[in-house]
Amino acid sequence: MDRHPPLEIAGKTIKNRFFLGTGKFGSKAEMMNCIKESEIEVVTVAMRRVDAEEDSENLLEYIPDDVILMVNTSGARNAEEAVRIARLAREAAGVEWIKIEVINDSKYLLPDNNETIEAVKVLASEGFTVFPYMLPDLYAARAMEKAGAAAIMPLGSLIGSGEGLKAKKFIEILIRETSLPVVVDAGIGRPSQAAEAMEMGAAAVLANTAVALANDPGNATLAFSLAVRAGRLAWLGKMAGPQKDAVASSPLTGFLFEE
Amino acid sequence: MTKKEIADFLKDTDKSRLEDLAAKAGKITAAQFGKVISLYAPIYLSNYCENNCVYCGFKASGGVRRKKLTLEQIESEMKIVSGSGIRNILLLTGESRKMSPVSYLKDAVNIAKKYFSSISLEVYPLETEEYAELYRAGVDGVTVYQETYDRKRYDGLHLSGKKKDYDYRYNTPERIALAGIRTISMGVLAGLADLHKDLFSLFAHLEYMEKNYPGVEYSVSFPRLIIEPGDVTDYRKITDVDLVKCIILTRLKFPRVGINLSTREQAPLRDHALAFGVTRISAASNTSVGGYVDGVQDDPQFRVKDLRSLKEIERVLRSKGFDPVYTDWRRIDNTPV
Numbered sequence: 001m002d003r004h005p006p007l008e009i010a011g012k013t014i015k016n017r018f019f020l021g022t023g024k025f026g027s028k029a030e031m032m033n034c035i036k037e038s039e040i041e042v043v044t045v046a047m048r049r050v051d052a053e054e055d056s057e058n059l060l061e062y063i064p065d066d067v068i069l070m071v072n073t074s075g076a077r078n079a080e081e082a083v084r085i086a087r088l089a090r091e092a093a094g095v096e097w098i099k100i101e102v103i104n105d106s107k108y109l110l111p112d113n114n115e116t117i118e119a120v121k122v123l124a125s126e127g128f129t130v131f132p133y134m135l136p137d138l139y140a141a142r143a144m145e146k147a148g149a150a151a152i153m154p155l156g157s158l159i160g161s162g163e164g165l166k167a168k169k170f171i172e173i174l175i176r177e178t179s180l181p182v183v184v185d186a187g188i189g190r191p192s193q194a195a196e197a198m199e200m201g202a203a204a205v206l207a208n209t210a211v212a213l214a215n216d217p218g219n220a221t222l223a224f225s226l227a228v229r230a231g232r233l234a235w236l237g238k239m240a241g242p243q244k245d246a247v248a249s250s251p252l253t254g255f256l257f258e259e
Numbered sequence: 260m261t262k263k264e265i266a267d268f269l270k271d272t273d274k275s276r277l278e279d280l281a282a283k284a285g286k287i288t289a290a291q292f293g294k295v296i297s298l299y300a301p302i303y304l305s306n307y308c309e310n311n312c313v314y315c316g317f318k319a320s321g322g323v324r325r326k327k328l329t330l331e332q333i334e335s336e337m338k339i340v341s342g343s344g345i346r347n348i349l350l351l352t353g354e355s356r357k358m359s360p361v362s363y364l365k366d367a368v369n370i371a372k373k374y375f376s377s378i379s380l381e382v383y384p385l386e387t388e389e390y391a392e393l394y395r396a397g398v399d400g401v402t403v404y405q406e407t408y409d410r411k412r413y414d415g416l417h418l419s420g421k422k423k424d425y426d427y428r429y430n431t432p433e434r435i436a437l438a439g440i441r442t443i444s445m446g447v448l449a450g451l452a453d454l455h456k457d458l459f460s461l462f463a464h465l466e467y468m469e470k471n472y473p474g475v476e477y478s479v480s481f482p483r484l485i486i487e488p489g490d491v492t493d494y495r496k497i498t499d500v501d502l503v504k505c506i507i508l509t510r511l512k513f514p515r516v517g518i519n520l521s522t523r524e525q526a527p528l529r530d531h532a533l534a535f536g537v538t539r540i541s542a543a544s545n546t547s548v549g550g551y552v553d554g555v556q557d558d559p560q561f562r563v564k565d566l567r568s569l570k571e572i573e574r575v576l577r578s579k580g581f582d583p584v585y586t587d588w589r590r591i592d593n594t595p596v
Contacts, residue, residue, distance in 0.1 A: 024289075024294060026580040027577065027582050052376060057408050057586075080596050084592055085589070090587060105474065105476035106475060106515055107469055109515070160290045160291055183414060209290060
């Protein structure tokens with residue numbers, strides 16, 4: 001069935017390239033069903049939402065054991081806070097995959113690339129598998145790659161906006177110029193936008209709001225999973241032999257060869 | 260929205276426009292915060308107060324029985340509240356630096372760390388360095404209301420005490436932000452003065468804070484003044500419609516700002532307000548000093564009108580499609596590197 005090779009990151013093999021964010025759901029049980037029904041393999045959870053106690057209110061109780069847990073550092077305002085939250089995630093939940101989120105602007109929730117680079121340096125050196133959430137900037141991406149990031153997570157548009165790939169051109173440049181997997185995160189509001197990201201060569205797509213606020217989150221999750229898969233196949237298909245538009249004649253230089 | 264549009268909307272009696280804007284506000288709230296509501300509870304540590312605020316039950320000249328919890332009593336209150344499931348705690352005192360000094364607040368915070376994942380304070384305004392000390396001790400949030408932004412009215416309502424200094428209070432959110440505190444809650448006591456002027460001024464204050472301290476998470480509250488029979492102080496009656504409009508306008512103007520609604524409001528209004536803007540509610544609150552242990556609400560700062568248990572509120576939230584969130588911050592070490 002699987003015509004495309006899985007994504008491999010830090011020794012893990014990921015077939016479903018649609019990653020799901022777990023915030024914003026009206027019910028944790030509903031979130032769990034989305035994960036199970038669509039065979040989601042990677043989820044992000046905000047450490048700030050993880051209860052210290054293991055009871056029925058604990059978000060982690062609703063994440064199936066075989067799912068890869070990526071804890072995000074939501075609430076961190078600088079590199080040091082992101083590092084502290086990541087260490088807490090390791091101590092309290094044994095989590096090694098960290099989505100570094102450093103946001104020092106509560107109005108737009110834009111990530112601070114400079115601080116994020118610093119956090120990547122520290123956490124990668126401590127052996128974490130790090131996924132920096134970033135504004136798609138080539139210099140920052142290169143620095144994150146050099147600092148040991150496992151992948152980069154550029155935003156498609158403002159978080160929660162559903163505006164899709166507003167930053168398309170810049171994400172394309174990251175895909176072309178870095179050798180890291182690019183996971184498009186934030187702002188993806190429709191499955192077609194997720195497919196578009198995959199068609200241009202993204203390694204995976206992460207969404208949360210679009211699914212959690214859907215009238216039927218289960219179907220929405222499946223739609224995103226399928227769109228991401230379709231987009232991936234389209235990308236691979238193009239690699240095998242993209243067709244350039246046919247050019248019928250040479251209006252500018254043809255005269256040189258006229259008999 | 261422009262200033263004029265806001266003023267017009269506050270006066271507007273058009274029900275369908277109200278409904279339209281409520282729907283718009285609801286959409287923004289869902290997109291920004293999701294279908295989740297954060298829960299918190301207050302613990303009153305002391306009701307000693309050196310101010311004389313005409314409208315307040317804790318005023319220095321008032322007849323309220325003064326109480327201040329010992330550290331053992333504080334721990335007993337915390338055991339009860341955390342036992343119910345609450346993880347975000349708001350610690351309150353009256354405004355007496357003498358009776359509840361920073362050292363006392365710090366002791367309370369150190370006990371709270373054992374029971375709660377996030378700690379906020381609502382106490383008298385402090386100096387930046389004092390806020391920094393409390394931040395390092397584990398405080399994540401501070402609440403301070405200007406009460407009213409009408410200077411003249413402010414002066415007339417705050418008869419004596421440190422609170423009489425309007426500017427010192429106005430500059431408090433800035434001192435809190437400078438100290439590194441993560442969340443700041445601002446607001447007006449609706450009913451003290453002209454609502455639309457207070458709302459404009461609150462918005463301007465909030466805009467100033469957002470621009471200058473963008474890393475802080477802000478929230479606002481609109482506690483309504485409870486007017487007692489026989490009051491002669493020229494309070495403005497704030498209707499449910501007024502309060503709902505305040506919530507809607509805040510959401511339209513500040514998509515990312517949290518909106519709190521306490522148990523000072525009745526259950527039906529609280530339940531409905533979730534759908535168009537409110538993001539954080541207190542639950543199963545006792546507003547008396549030592550009230551959780553005593554099991555009574557005597558001499559409270561205000562009367563609790565939503566007396567439902569936490570389980571009952573949880574049930575209502577779920578029935579409305581909201582996930583109740585108890586933990587929305589996990590305290591980390593706040594000491595500078």
